[in-house]
Amino acid sequence: MQQELGRNLTYGLQEVLGRAIVVGYYNDRPFPNEADIVREHGVSRSVTREAVKMLAAKGLLGARPKQGTFVLPQESWNLFDTDVLRWLLERKLSINLLRHFNELRVAVEPAAAALAARRAGPEQHAAILAGLDRMRAAEQGRDETLDADIAFHVAVLRASENPFYIQFRDVVATALRTSIRFTNRIAGRSASIADHAAVYEAIVAGDADRARLAMAKLIDDVLVLIEGVGEEAAAA
Amino acid sequence: MQQELGRNLTYGLQEVLGRAIVVGYYNDRPFPNEADIVREHGVSRSVTREAVKMLAAKGLLGARPKQGTFVLPQESWNLFDTDVLRWLLERKLSINLLRHFNELRVAVEPAAAALAARRAGPEQHAAILAGLDRMRAAEQGRDETLDADIAFHVAVLRASENPFYIQFRDVVATALRTSIRFTNRIAGRSASIADHAAVYEAIVAGDADRARLAMAKLIDDVLVLIEGVGEEAAAA
DNA sequence: TGCAAGCCAATTGTACGATAATTGGCTTGA
DNA sequence: TCAAGCCAATTATCGTACAATTGGCTTGCA
Numbered sequence: 334m335q336q337e338l339g340r341n342l343t344y345g346l347q348e349v350l351g352r353a354i355v356v357g358y359y360n361d362r363p364f365p366n367e368a369d370i371v372r373e374h375g376v377s378r379s380v381t382r383e384a385v386k387m388l389a390a391k392g393l394l395g396a397r398p399k400q401g402t403f404v405l406p407q408e409s410w411n412l413f414d415t416d417v418l419r420w421l422l423e424r425k426l427s428i429n430l431l432r433h434f435n436e437l438r439v440a441v442e443p444a445a446a447a448l449a450a451r452r453a454g455p456e457q458h459a460a461i462l463a464g465l466d467r468m469r470a471a472e473q474g475r476d477e478t479l480d481a482d483i484a485f486h487v488a489v490l491r492a493s494e495n496p497f498y499i500q501f502r503d504v505v506a507t508a509l510r511t512s513i514r515f516t517n518r519i520a521g522r523s524a525s526i527a528d529h530a531a532v533y534e535a536i537v538a539g540d541a542d543r544a545r546l547a548m549a550k551l552i553d554d555v556l557v558l559i560e561g562v563g564e565e566a567a568a569a
Numbered sequence: 570m571q572q573e574l575g576r577n578l579t580y581g582l583q584e585v586l587g588r589a590i591v592v593g594y595y596n597d598r599p600f601p602n603e604a605d606i607v608r609e610h611g612v613s614r615s616v617t618r619e620a621v622k623m624l625a626a627k628g629l630l631g632a633r634p635k636q637g638t639f640v641l642p643q644e645s646w647n648l649f650d651t652d653v654l655r656w657l658l659e660r661k662l663s664i665n666l667l668r669h670f671n672e673l674r675v676a677v678e679p680a681a682a683a684l685a686a687r688r689a690g691p692e693q694h695a696a697i698l699a700g701l702d703r704m705r706a707a708e709q710g711r712d713e714t715l716d717a718d719i720a721f722h723v724a725v726l727r728a729s730e731n732p733f734y735i736q737f738r739d740v741v742a743t744a745l746r747t748s749i750r751f752t753n754r755i756a757g758r759s760a761s762i763a764d765h766a767a768v769y770e771a772i773v774a775g776d777a778d779r780a781r782l783a784m785a786k787l788i789d790d791v792l793v794l795i796e797g798v799g800e801e802a803a804a805a
Numbered sequence: 806t807g808c809a810a811g812c813c814a815a816t817t818g819t820a821c822g823a824t825a826a827t828t829g830g831c832t833t834g835a
Numbered sequence: 836t837c838a839a840g841c842c843a844a845t846t847a848t849c850g851t852a853c854a855a856t857t858g859g860c861t862t863g864c865a
Contacts, residue, residue: 341818341855343622366845377820379615382846386579386619390626390650398827398846412736413649414626436684437733444676497673497740500648504733577826577847602816613849618817634817634856 342376346384348416349374354393355420359404364394366401391417413500418507426514432559434508439552441501442486446532446548447541449492457492461533464488468526483509485529489548492536512555515562528554578612582620584652585610590629591656595640600630602637627653649736654743662750668795670744675788677737678722682768682784683777685728693728697769700724704762719745721765725784728772748791751798764790 339345350370353359365373370381385402388394392411396402410417421430449457464485471478486509487502528551535544575581586606589595601609606617621638624630628647632638646653657666685693700721707714722745723738764787771780 343818347626368845379618379819379821382615383619383622383818387622387626390583390623396846399829399844400827401845407732408735411647411650412733414647433731433733436680436731440676440680444672448672495669495672496643497648497669499644579847604816615848615850619847632817635815635858636856637816 342380343383343387346370346374346376346380347387350384351388351391351393351416352420352423354388354404355410355417356424364402364404393417413504415503418503422507422511426511428515428559428562431508431511431515432556434504434511435552435556435559438501438505438508439549439556441498442489442505442552443545443549445490445493445495445498445501446536446544448495448498449489450536450539450541450544452494453492453536457488458533458537460488461485461492461536465526465529465533468529472526479509479513489532489536515559525551525554578616579619579623582606582610582612582616583623586620587624587627587629587652588656588659590624590640591646591653592660600638600640629653649740651739654739658743658747662747664751664795664798667744667747667751668792670740670747671788671792671795674737674741674744675785675792677734678725678741678788679781679785681726681729681731681734681737682772682780684731684734685725686772686775686777686780688730689728689772693724694769694773696724697721697728697772701762701765701769704765708762715745715749725768725772751795761787761790 339348354364367378367381367385370376370385371378374381385394385396389396391414392405392409394402395405412418412421449461453461464481464487467476467481467484468478470476471481483506486505490498490501490505493499528547531547532544532551535547575584590600603614603617603621606612606621607614610617621630621632625632627650628641628645630638631641648654648657685697689697700717700723703712703717703720704714706712707717719742722741726734726737726741729735764783767783768780768787771783
């Protein structure tokens with residue numbers, strides 16, 4: 334097991350261990366110590382320690398002399414870290430995770446849209462419009478629907494001009510990627526262009542409340558869809 | 570410079586370098602390479618590399634052979650990381666940062682309160698009440714006002730039962746710590762107990778909308794206060 | 806002169822071995 | 836019974852050596 338992905342051995346090992354932790358591989362077994370990792374993965378101790386330190390920096394691992402290295406409780410994981418989100422996606426598809434994502438989005442994105450309506454300048458309007466155009470193009474098969482959707486939502490986050498909102502780009506991207514795995518199955522409908530356009534227009538018009546509501550509608554629709562599936566599953 | 574804080578040299582170095590990056594020390598000078606760090610801080614290369622790797626995991630640094638180690642653009646920093654937030658606090662007091670914090674809170678916390686109203690059980694109600702009681706005790710000098718306030722807000726986040734909302738505990742704590750540096754100066758008023766109690770009661774009553782509004786009021790008050798100071802500063 | 810191939814040097818990446826520090830558990834003695 | 840002190844496991848730190856990557860420079864050819 335020498336040929337991991339990643340730009341180098343350290344990142345490769347981080348990837349393998351991180352994924353294993355997040356998908357719950359170590360829920361019922363102890364996390365190995367440095368010597369074991371070295372043996373099992375055939376890498377040097379330097380690489381091992383650096384990978385473990387990176388996972389510790391993301392809140393996944395802790396380590397103490399004599400006690401060894403151990404997985405920290407979920408609560409201390411940094412769920413807004415790009416890697417952690419990606420690993421989260423690899424575990425078994427959970428309607429619950431999707432609901433959690435969208436419960437967050439429904440709070441964050443409408444607020445971002447409202448801020449964008451107040452602050453966004455011409456070039457940010459253009460970025461949002463570009464996302465919208467990509468969605469239109471995608472509908473005719475000239476672009477990727479998912480990527481276009483993500484581009485639109487990220488452009489709105491950026492337009493909020495608040496660095497904390499911009500941080501949600503990965504969460505939104507991950508949420509949409511998760512969604513599509515369901516919505517493709519549940520309902521064939523492509524994301525409503527008209528609803529997205531309404532968000533764009535409200536932002537350009539500088540109407541914060543309308544922007545907030547338009548964005549809320551977009552995500553509420555998904556949320557309702559999810560709750561519906563939840564009922565279904567509960568009933569089955 | 571051998572005696573840093575932190576439980577060990579690696580964490581100590583991470584602390585020193587991370588703080589320097591976040592407060593902008595390297596805005597106008599290049600980030601040192603491994604050899605320089607070793608020399609300047611009198612630590613081994615292992616320690617240096619592990620500290621750099623941790624900061625890379627938080628999105629602050631990147632590194633490539635021949636090119637060296639370099640500070641990444643702010644946008645890729647993980648602003649929801651506990652350490653990054655703490656370092657952010659150490660840079661010059663900025664009304665802008667405080668506004669950004671509260672623009673986020675006003676979106677997140679009311680939504681968390683609404684979810685809490687729907688889902689929280691008895692033990693979570695108790696935790697929120699405990700926070701409230703600490704605030705009351707603090708008003709009579711029997712506890713720390715700030716810590717009590719933080720405990721209350723974190724309890725609400727927890728009660729949302731959504732792992733993503735719980736992640737905001739550090740943001741909220743940091744925001745409150747930042748606030749107090751202003752509000753102590755601006756207005757002597759202690760945080761309104763009655764307004765906090767209203768949130769608690771709405772949650773216990775299971776009234777999501779009332780909980781949302783009550784929490785929004787709490788934060789809106791701060792936001793208004795901040796905008797007021799912004800005006801003042803602009804006028805001066 | 807222009808340009809591409811290839812060499813060169815700087816820097817990070819990887820490996821290994823040795824010793825120190827920390828800490829939880831065990832042992833021993835009063 | 837209990838506390839002090841020893842012991843062993845594991846991470847923490849250091850040092851050195853060599854490999855891999857990569858951007859820039861040089862050189863030689865057309």
